[in-house]
Amino acid sequence: MEVLAIEKLTEREKEVLVLIKKDATISREEIANKLEISESAVGTYIHHLSTKGYLLGRGYIIAPEKKVVIAGGANLDIKGYSPNYIKGSSSPGWIKESPGGVARNIAEDLALLEQEVVLLTAVSSDHFGEQLKEETKAVGVDISHFKITSAQENKTGVYLAHLDQNGDLIGAVNDMRILKKIDINYLNEKRKIIETSSMLIFDTNLEESSISFLLELARDKKMIKIADAVSVEKALKLKNKLIYLDYLRANLDEIEVLLGLVKMEASGTTQKLNIKDRMQRLEKFYSENKHLPEMIISAGKKGVYYLSRNKEKVKLEHFKAPEINSEEIVETTGAGDALTAGFVAGIMNKKSIQESIELGIKASTLTIKSELTCNPDLSELV
Ligand SMILES: Nc1ncnc2c1ncn2[C@@H]1O[C@H](COP(=O)(O)OP(=O)(O)O)[C@@H](O)[C@H]1O
Ligand SMILES: O=c1[nH]cc([C@@H]2O[C@H](COP(=O)(O)O)[C@@H](O)[C@H]2O)c(=O)[nH]1
Known part of the structure; x- marks a missing residue:
């Protein structure tokens, strides 16, 4: 039946229909590029396909929206x-x-960098939850999909940090048990919004089952998938999932532990080793393990390393961080998150990877100079 029906179409109409059948989310622009015709011609063919009944309504073609969806803490x-x-x-x-x-930090930084961003997270109806909702909305993040739980059931996530006079961390405790609510049921309800985004970012604050489900949803979809490792311990949730990512954004300690190059207990002492030796070991491992995603690796004041593969050849690039004198460093909380956001904003604006990393470094530098986790001055970078 189907073959017969297709015969009634012109050659061009058939070609357009085949592309749509292969990928219902293909955009007009992509069809036009593939068939080397204009976008308006594609529009005409789609109209013909609709009037001839091969497409049910205009909504059949959903162009991926230019928005970022981010799920996590x-x-x-x-x-x-x-x-x-x-x-x-x-x-x-x-x-x-x-x-x-x-x-949330990445979402706020992205909004400051003028990206359309939807945040998928959970807060409670307690005082802290209200404060988070209000302040996150005020910067322009779409908070309409937040999971709100009752104050009796959960408390909003809290990160309690003790910093020294230089703004360096002495120790911290985080209570983020509420994130169990970002479970498969919730993500399934948000499926549409996830599937139509052009970029999916998640952090490892999420439960492992939720990360697996998100990656399953995004599989075979065209969106770019990025994970942010959060911490050495939480990064381990990505162990068997790296193959499904396009980019991993993490610091060097997190990557070494995640890839099994260093044991978690030894992570603190590794920092004393020469960075060149650490990078060499990582590069060797990367070249032997072809399933690994591209990696944006932060190394504090030593800047950022970028590991990628072009066909068989592994490439390691280094991007220096500007020297900041100690009086200017207020505190480093959120520096890594700003790096992720700057990188993502670059990619969304069709900049090269190298330019995107440079933008990430600029965003991190501004963050370090501010006592706020997200520096409003990021908006000056766009
Ligand atoms: N002391 C510093 N001097 C200059 N830049 C820094 C400093 N600390 C952090 N940065 C910048 O912030 C980025 C992220 O910081 P880093 O501490 O490596 O990330 P994370 O917060 O993920 O551990 C670095 O790649 C660098 O560009
Ligand atoms: O296990 C976690 N610890 C810490 C954070 C958050 O990470 C930021 C600090 O991290 P860093 O110092 O790495 O930038 C804070 O905003 C804190 O709430 C988190 O999401 N998950």
């Missing part, structure tokens, strides 16, 4: 600084609160 960050920290005692200092959580 949202926290209230509570950061305490003590200039004269005394272990085991209560040290005078000052305490600041700001919205946080890796996925």
Whole structure:
């Protein structure tokens, strides 16, 4: 039946129909490029296909929207600084609160960089949840898909950090149990919004089952898939999933542990090794393991490394971070998240990978100079 029906179409109409059947989300622009015809001609063929009944309605072709969907954690960050920290005692200092959580930070930074961004996360109806919703919405992130749980059931995520006088982390505790609510059922409800995005980012605050489901949803779809590793421990959730990613954004410690080059317990001591040796070991592993995604690897003041493969050849590129003198460094919370956001904004604006990484570094540099996790000055980068 189907073959007979197709015979009634012109050659061009058949070609257009075949492309649509292969990929229902193909855009007019892509059809035009593939068939080397104009977009308006594609429009005419689609109209013919509709009037002849081969396409049911105009909505059959859904162009991927130019939006980023990001799934993961949202926290209230509570950061305490003590200039004269005394272990085991209560040290005078000052305490600041700001919205946080890796996925939320990336979303805010992306909104500051003028990207359309939808955040999929969970907050409670408690005071912190209200604050997060309000402040995240105010910068332009689409929060309409948040999962809101009752205050009795869960509390909004909190990240409690203790920083020294230089803004470096002494230690932190995070309570993000609420993220269990970003489960398969919730993600399935959000399926449409995920499938029609041009970029999917997620962080490893999500449960492993949720990450698997997201990657399953995105499989065979055209969107770019990026994971942000969050922390050495949480990065391990990506162990068997790297093959499904386009890019991994992580710091060097996280990548070494994730790839099994360093044991988690030894991660702190590895930092003392020469960075060239660490990169060499990583590059060797990367060339032997062909399933790995491209990697944007941050290394604090040493900048960013980018590992990629062109056919069989592995390429390692280094991007220096600008030297910032210590008085200018306020605190580094959110620097990695800003790097991810800058990189993504670059890609969304069709910049090269190299230009996108440079934009990420600029965003990180601004973040370090601010006491806020997301620096509003990022908007000056666009
Ligand atoms: N002390 C620093 N001096 C200059 N740039 C820095 C410094 N610390 C971080 N950065 C910038 O921020 C980026 C991300 O920081 P990093 O600490 O490596 O990430 P993460 O937060 O993921 O651990 C770095 O690649 C670098 O560009
Ligand atoms: O396990 C986690 N720890 C910390 C964060 C968040 O990460 C940011 C700090 O991370 P970093 O210092 O790596 O930039 C904070 O906003 C905090 O809420 C998170 O999402 N998950």
